[in-house]
Amino acid sequence: MAKNIDVIEVRGKIDELLPGAKFRVILENKHEVICHLAGKMRMFNIRLNVGDEVKVELTPYDLTKGRITYRF
Numbered sequence: 001m002a003k004n005i006d007v008i009e010v011r012g013k014i015d016e017l018l019p020g021a022k023f024r025v026i027l028e029n030k031h032e033v034i035c036h037l038a039g040k041m042r043m044f045n046i047r048l049n050v051g052d053e054v055k056v057e058l059t060p061y062d063l064t065k066g067r068i069t070y071r072f
Contacts (some may be wrong), residue, residue: 008058011072014050023048023068025056034056035066046071 006027016024
């Protein structure tokens with residue numbers, strides 16, 4: 001399976017937990033996005049709380065939605 005190379009990776013901080021395993025994340029550049037967990041994080045039961053630093057992948061087509069891929 002080929003990796004998706006046209007993604008934007010940024011760091012952010014979780015601001016709010018939303019229903020349906022979604023999160024409101026404030027990025028380093030003060031933008032706000034709605035994110036869901038990546039499959040590996042869901043598979044290994046990585047828990048996230050408000051205030052956690054995370055790495056978010058954004059697609060260039062829609063900069064309001066993202067995928068959380070790593071917790072620092």
